Amino acid sequence: MTQTAPPAASTRIRRLGIGIVIFLAVYSGIWFLAAHQIETRLASFLTSRSGSASAQCDGLTVRGFPFRIGLFCDAVKVDDTKLGASGAAGALRSAAQVYWPGHAMIEMDGPAELRFSPGITTSMDWQTLKASVQATLSGLSRTSIVSERLAGTLVPTLGEDALAFATNTTELHLRQNDSDLDAALSVTGLDLKPHNGASLLPLMNAAIDLTVKDRATLLDRGGLSRHALRSSAGEVRNLTIDLGNGMVTTANGPFTVDDQGLISGAFKVTMRDIAAWRAALASAFPESENMLDNAANMLTALAAGGNDATVTLNVRDGTAFLAFIPIGVLPQL
Numbered sequence: 001m002t003q004t005a006p007p008a009a010s011t012r013i014r015r016l017g018i019g020i021v022i023f024l025a026v027y028s029g030i031w032f033l034a035a036h037q038i039e040t041r042l043a044s045f046l047t048s049r050s051g052s053a054s055a056q057c058d059g060l061t062v063r064g065f066p067f068r069i070g071l072f073c074d075a076v077k078v079d080d081t082k083l084g085a086s087g088a089a090g091a092l093r094s095a096a097q098v099y100w101p102g103h104a105m106i107e108m109d110g111p112a113e114l115r116f117s118p119g120i121t122t123s124m125d126w127q128t129l130k131a132s133v134q135a136t137l138s139g140l141s142r143t144s145i146v147s148e149r150l151a152g153t154l155v156p157t158l159g160e161d162a163l164a165f166a167t168n169t170t171e172l173h174l175r176q177n178d179s180d181l182d183a184a185l186s187v188t189g190l191d192l193k194p195h196n197g198a199s200l201l202p203l204m205n206a207a208i209d210l211t212v213k214d215r216a217t218l219l220d221r222g223g224l225s226r227h228a229l230r231s232s233a234g235e236v237r238n239l240t241i242d243l244g245n246g247m248v249t250t251a252n253g254p255f256t257v258d259d260q261g262l263i264s265g266a267f268k269v270t271m272r273d274i275a276a277w278r279a280a281l282a283s284a285f286p287e288s289e290n291m292l293d294n295a296a297n298m299l300t301a302l303a304a305g306g307n308d309a310t311v312t313l314n315v316r317d318g319t320a321f322l323a324f325i326p327i328g329v330l331p332q333l
Helices: 007-047 274-284 286-302
Strands: 053-058 061-063 068-073 075-080 085-089 092-097 103-108 112-116 120-125 128-136 139-155 163-177 180-194 204-212 232-242 248-257 263-272 308-316 319-322 325-329
Touching (some): 007 068, 274 286, 286 319
Antiparallel strands (some): 061 068, 068 092, 075 085, 085 112, 092 103, 128 139, 163 180, 204 232, 232 248, 248 263, 263 308, 319 325
């Protein structure tokens, strides 16, 4: 005799199946409704944006069903008259888990062009460019950007010669740390050269890790401005520049930025292979050869005739001093 499931068990299975179907139908409806609302409201927001900032997302769509949700654009453009900056790039793809929409992964295609007032322009392209963003209702809490095989040109100001650059990898990390802003930047295989010219220096690896006090709000919505770092203070925990073959320079120390954007600070600097650094920099910047000779001679004297030295580099109102000798001027922020 063939056995059949008890009626009660059969009913429970049928109810479970119906419940699953209803849940999937409701979930699907909610997902597509949310996607439609995001798509239409964001498109309306971008076209009606008032104030100093505007953005454009060509071919805006929302995708990712069933477990993700993300924005896709065929091309992106941004413009901020307050910052005096604008930019354009290729396709953008983003994705976030439906249960954690504030944490998104973003990919962007090149090429890109960025313009900054007054007359600074950079064009670049890359093999891959990815970002991770954690957002709150007030803005970003942290973000990371990683690129591979990034290359481009930089025109410092109108009429000046272009500078070509290329890197193997580039990483930028920003996070809010209570009221402070932590930032870390690293590049590998950095190559700098005049446009269509020879490399200025050997391939460089460089990294900087710093904190700016009371500037966590820079990641908040509307927190970024052209002179946001003025009247601030912080600390460089580590700055490393490595030209290979033992040519390594490290620095760390506190700094301040006054209301005019001039940097001051006292930095502990360690330089390995002073003679090789002097030769490399003199080849790249022959107009500064006399100053480089003086600085190298002083470092050698402070190292008691050795080729490695650890000194304190004082920066006062944007001018860097080695002992009493001015050796350079830092850019105004």
